[in-house]
Amino acid sequence: MNVETATETVxxxxxxxxxxxxxxxxxLLGHGSGGQLSASLIRDxxxxxxGDATKLAGTDPRGEVHGSGGATETSPLEDAAVLGLGVVDVxxxxxxxxxxxxxxxxxxIGKLAVHGTINDVAMMGGDPLGLSLAFIIEExxxxxxxxxxxxSVGEAAREAGVPVVTGDSKVVDRGSADGLFITTTxxxxxxxxxxxxxxxxxxxxxxxxxxxxxxxxxxxxxxxxGLGFDGxxxxxxxxxxxxxxxxxxxxxxxxxxxxDPTRGxxxxxxxxxxxxxxxxxxxxxxxxxxxxxVAAACEMLGLDPLHVANEGCLVAFVDPGDADAVLAAMRSxxxxxxxxxxxxxxxxxxxxxxxxxLIGAERIVDMLIxxxxxxxx
Amino acid sequence: MNVETATETVxxxxxxxxxxxxxxxxxLLGHGSGGQLSASLIRDxxxxxxGDATKLAGTDPRGEVHGSGGATETSPLEDAAVLGLGVVDVxxxxxxxxxxxxxxxxxxIGKLAVHGTINDVAMMGGDPLGLSLAFIIEExxxxxxxxxxxxSVGEAAREAGVPVVTGDSKVVDRGSADGLFITTTxxxxxxxxxxxxxxxxxxxxxxxxxxxxxxxxxxxxxxxxGLGFDGxxxxxxxxxxxxxxxxxxxxxxxxxxxxDPTRGxxxxxxxxxxxxxxxxxxxxxxxxxxxxxVAAACEMLGLDPLHVANEGCLVAFVDPGDADAVLAAMRSxxxxxxxxxxxxxxxxxxxxxxxxxLIGAERIVDMLIxxxxxxxx
Numbered sequence: 216m217n218v219e220t221a222t223e224t225v226x227x228x229x230x231x232x233x234x235x236x237x238x239x240x241x242x243l244l245g246h247g248s249g250g251q252l253s254a255s256l257i258r259d260x261x262x263x264x265x266g267d268a269t270k271l272a273g274t275d276p277r278g279e280v281h282g283s284g285g286a287t288e289t290s291p292l293e294d295a296a297v298l299g300l301g302v303v304d305v306x307x308x309x310x311x312x313x314x315x316x317x318x319x320x321x322x323x324i325g326k327l328a329v330h331g332t333i334n335d336v337a338m339m340g341g342d343p344l345g346l347s348l349a350f351i352i353e354e355x356x357x358x359x360x361x362x363x364x365x366x367s368v369g370e371a372a373r374e375a376g377v378p379v380v381t382g383d384s385k386v387v388d389r390g391s392a393d394g395l396f397i398t399t400t401x402x403x404x405x406x407x408x409x410x411x412x413x414x415x416x417x418x419x420x421x422x423x424x425x426x427x428x429x430x431x432x433x434x435x436x437x438x439x440x441g442l443g444f445d446g447x448x449x450x451x452x453x454x455x456x457x458x459x460x461x462x463x464x465x466x467x468x469x470x471x472x473x474x475d476p477t478r479g480x481x482x483x484x485x486x487x488x489x490x491x492x493x494x495x496x497x498x499x500x501x502x503x504x505x506x507x508x509v510a511a512a513c514e515m516l517g518l519d520p521l522h523v524a525n526e527g528c529l530v531a532f533v534d535p536g537d538a539d540a541v542l543a544a545m546r547s548x549x550x551x552x553x554x555x556x557x558x559x560x561x562x563x564x565x566x567x568x569x570x571x572x573l574i575g576a577e578r579i580v581d582m583l584i585x586x587x588x589x590x591x592x
Numbered sequence: 593m594n595v596e597t598a599t600e601t602v603x604x605x606x607x608x609x610x611x612x613x614x615x616x617x618x619x620l621l622g623h624g625s626g627g628q629l630s631a632s633l634i635r636d637x638x639x640x641x642x643g644d645a646t647k648l649a650g651t652d653p654r655g656e657v658h659g660s661g662g663a664t665e666t667s668p669l670e671d672a673a674v675l676g677l678g679v680v681d682v683x684x685x686x687x688x689x690x691x692x693x694x695x696x697x698x699x700x701i702g703k704l705a706v707h708g709t710i711n712d713v714a715m716m717g718g719d720p721l722g723l724s725l726a727f728i729i730e731e732x733x734x735x736x737x738x739x740x741x742x743x744s745v746g747e748a749a750r751e752a753g754v755p756v757v758t759g760d761s762k763v764v765d766r767g768s769a770d771g772l773f774i775t776t777t778x779x780x781x782x783x784x785x786x787x788x789x790x791x792x793x794x795x796x797x798x799x800x801x802x803x804x805x806x807x808x809x810x811x812x813x814x815x816x817x818g819l820g821f822d823g824x825x826x827x828x829x830x831x832x833x834x835x836x837x838x839x840x841x842x843x844x845x846x847x848x849x850x851x852d853p854t855r856g857x858x859x860x861x862x863x864x865x866x867x868x869x870x871x872x873x874x875x876x877x878x879x880x881x882x883x884x885x886v887a888a889a890c891e892m893l894g895l896d897p898l899h900v901a902n903e904g905c906l907v908a909f910v911d912p913g914d915a916d917a918v919l920a921a922m923r924s925x926x927x928x929x930x931x932x933x934x935x936x937x938x939x940x941x942x943x944x945x946x947x948x949x950l951i952g953a954e955r956i957v958d959m960l961i962x963x964x965x966x967x968x969x
Contacts, residue, residue, distance in 0.1 A: 242733040247763025256761060260735060261727075264742035268749035269756050296757035298722045300781055302679045309724035309777055311762045313769075345675045347686035349775045350638075351728070356619040358637060365641035372645035379646050380673035383775075384633060385688045386624025388966060391770035392690075398726045398760075400686055400777035404677055589765060 245585030249478025249524070252585050254487075293413060294474075295339040297405060304405035306341025308332055311398040315590040317364065319438040321430075321449030324397055325367035327526060327592060330452050331477065332401040333375055337456035338473045338529065340409020340463060345380035346372060347400045352384060353392040364395065375454040377401070406460060408467020415471040416492035420560040421538035425458060425528045425545055426553040427451070427504040428481050432523035433512045435591050442516075447508035451527030458550040462531060465544035469534035476530055477592055479583050482521040484530055485568045486582040493565045498558030498580070500570040521570075522583050524591045532560060622962030626855025626901070629962050631864075670790060671851075672716040674782055681782035683718025685709055688775040692967040694741065696815040698807075698826030701774055702744035704903060704969060707829050708854065709778040710752055714833035715850045715906065717786020717840060722757035723749060724777045729761060730769040741772065752831040754778070783837060785844020792848040793869035797937040798915035800908045802835060802922055803930040804828070804881040805858050809900035810889045812968050819893075824885035828904030835927040839908060842921035846911035853907055854969055856960050859898040861907055862945045863959040870942045875935030875957070877947040898947075899960050901968045909937060 245252040262269065295308030312328045322330075329346065336343045348368060352361065372379050380402075430451040437444035455475060462470055472492070476484035481503070489496045505513070505520045513520045527550065533541045538556065545551030568580040622629040639646065672685030689705045699707075706723065713720045725745060729738065749756050757779075807828040814821035832852060839847055849869070853861035858880070866873045882890070882897045890897045904927065910918045915933060922928030945957040 240735055242729050242731060242735060242738065242763055244731045244763055244765060246729070247761065253761070257759075260739055261742050261759070261761065264739050265746040265756055266743070266750070268746035293758070296722070296724075298757055298779060300677075300680050300682070300721070303677050305677070305682060305779065307722065307724055307758055307777075307779055309726045309758055309775070310760045311726040311728050311775060313728060313762045313764050315768075344677070345673070345684065347673075347684055347777050349686045349688040349777075351688050351690060351773055351775075352619050352624070354619060354621045358617055358619060361619065362637055362641050365638050366643070369642040369645035373643070379642055380675055381670070381684055381686055382634075382638070383687045384624065384630070384638065385690045386619055386621055386966070387690050387770065388621060390767070391692075391967075392773075393764065393768035396728055396769075396773070398686070398688060398728075398775035398777075400684075400724050400726075400775075402675060402682065402684055402779065589763070590768075 243585065244589045247589060248583055248585055248587060250483055250583030250585065293339065294335040295341065297339060306336050306339045306403040306405050307400065308335035308339070309398065309400040310335060311396060312592055313396050313590050314435065314592050315393065316438050317360065317394060319450055320434050320445045322452040323364055323367050324395065325364040326371045327452050328397040328399040329368055329371035329375065330454050330526060331592060332399040333377055334455045334475045336401040336403040337459040338411070338475055340406050340411045341403025342406055342460065343377045343401050343403040343456050345378055345402050348379050348382040349398040350384040351392055351396040352386050353394050354386055354389045356394055361395070375456065406463050408463045410468070411470065411473055413472055413474065413488045413491040416488050416494050416532040416560050417471060418494055418560050418562040419535050420471060420532040421535050421556050422496060422498060422558040422560065423531045423533055423538065423542055423545065424503065424555055424557045425455070425551040427506050427509070428476070428525050428528060429505055429509045429513060429520035429523035431526040432480070432588060432591055433509050436516070436588055437512065444508065444512045448512065451525055453527035453550055455527065455529050455550055458545060458548040459529065461544045461548045462541050465540050466533070466537035469537035470531055470541060471534070472532040474530050475528065476525050478524050480522040480524055481530060482519070482568065482580045483582045485580065488532065489568050490566045495561040495564040496558060496568040497561055498568070498570050501573050502555055502557045504553055504555060518587070521580055522587055526592065620962070621966045624966060625960055625962055625964060627860055627960030627962065670716065671712040672718065674716060683713050683716045683780040683782050684777065685712035685716070686775065686777040687712060688773060689969055690773050690967050691812065691969050692770065693815050694737065694771060696827055697811050697822045699829040700741055700744050701772065702741040703748045704829050705774040705776045706745055706748035706752065707831050707903060708969060709776040710754055711832045711852045713778040713780040714836040715788070715852055717783050717788045718780025719783055719837065720752070720754045720778050720780040720833050722755055722779050725756050725759040726775040727761040728769055728773040729763045730771050731763055731766045733771055738772070752833065783840050785840045787845065788847065788850055790849055790851065790865045790868040793865050793871050793909040793937050794848060795871055795937050795939040796912050797848060797909040798912050798933050799873065799875060799935040799937065800910055800915065800919055800922065801880065801932055801934045802832070802905045802928040804883050804886070805853070805902050805905060806882055806886045806890060806897035806900035808903040809857070809965060809968055810886050813893070813965055814889065821885065821889045825889065828902055830904035830927055832904065832906050832927055835922060835925040836906065838921045838925045839918050842917050843910070843914035846914035847908055847918060848911070849909035851907055852905065853902050855901050857899040857901055858907060859896070859945065859957045860959045862957065865909065866945050867943045872938040872941040873935060873945040874938055875945070875947050878950050879932055879934045881930055881932060895964070898957055899964055903969065
């Protein structure tokens, strides 16, 4: 399959699917996928309804607009925002966690909530300083599970060195929620070297990946559906802020984009970056590490590992001159031991991601449209 | 009824009820009440499980510990935390909103989420600079309602001058949530004059209230149960940050405590302050403004207006020498037009709140134990 042929069937850059949201009357599970439907929910419903309440009018997502007095310089589609306080830039990110089941191989909802939010702050170049923690609890939820999950939040926060500074808990009547949902918000101070945005990738940039993909999604699927892979696979949930800081320390200004590919997988993250930066991305598919049991599970289930969620790896777009230095810095951090270069940015086919396969063909890597697996995080 | 007699039946300061949480095996609706059960959930389950992950060991909630490098100086029971960034102190607060119904007289869940979080930041002396917005949406939720609520978020944020800087949305399968839950987190810069904490009330302080109470709770109850009061009552949901700033501007160092009495009503807020500050509080019951239709509804339903939730008023504890100046500043702000002095702090009966009634008797005002009305906010 070559690019031209594939383009005839589906062209994600032109947004030919999914159908515009104005014709859909109800929220679908796919609107939570992290793929194209999620993006359309944000673009077609949430951002227009907020209007100028996001105070984004007039800011240039590619520029070096240095906020002051609460001005933001980030686009509504980033996972975190930078809030300029005049003397210091604060990075803010929020995420709700609705993962099912609550406990799984390698982690639980509490650990996921801490790591996920720390990582979103880190991907914008923030040094995470504190977290807020909000529980929505279903009446009848076992206190033992709540204690266990809260202890896991505490342990993850302690290991990461990021305290839980404030919180909230609400209880809803039985049947009005499914056990427990957690929303965490992270606050960080922007590292001086960091000027990161999904819109800053440039032709020539090397694409670096911190480690193996698709572990979290396959683990959740196996736990939920009783597929029995649990013994062989585990979620990769881990904090990435130290890895990100090491990369910025090695060559701050040369790191243009950092992103942790969670919902929607590596494919969605790369597509978002290609679209925001109006560049093409080409990856070498065989260079992308997929652990053997994960690859086997994906093959059995008909999943493309590039679409499967991760919770502990990052992808970075780096000036080619500093790519080796950044890669070395990544490998010196426990979270980046298996870091690899997986591709590069091209001026061709802006907004589109392609993969060179093992047999030398080139295929389009598109974003998930709807829901592959609900409640993955 | 005098204080001594009442003490024999129930002594909230000694925590004789509710039963310790270790003997309860499941979360009860009352754990979300904002009353004693809520406090015990936080104290007995959440704070111990977090351990030192809140990094509160060694900080003195009464002191002027000026945080640096991410240190917090607030107790886990406050509604917001102060995060010292060295050059600037950031105030952070988070709240999940699970109100039912989503639309009610005077507002909706979107407006409530914006105001509630702005108010928690303001009560700690923060000038709110930005909000994060996280939606948990049930599959099948009408897009029209989502647009309407998001527009309401935008309108409330615009009116308050506090932008929505980042967000998240998750969709859960039908039956796993009840329509829509919103979690907002507010970030503010601490105003220079502000050194506020529930633990800083002193004997002699005047207790000031910004306006009428019990409107929000009665409105929600009426809407939910079809009681037909809706035409006469409306939620008081409104932002209080400008009012709070005007008060601090009038006499910053003399304002010791500010609190917006939401879940659990004015009674719970006063009890929390009395306990945190180890002082007694005496209020003049007839001085507390309750709108006539709200009072009538409370009487019919057997509710004490002091226990009913508010979303647009604040109570402040102020040095008596500056109380008149602060009261004048309050009355000059639209949100404080009807501000009144309702009582004072005493050294007697620390940890306890009493009310002088119309006939001159004194009764104990205790915290709600369990749930008066679930999903009020």
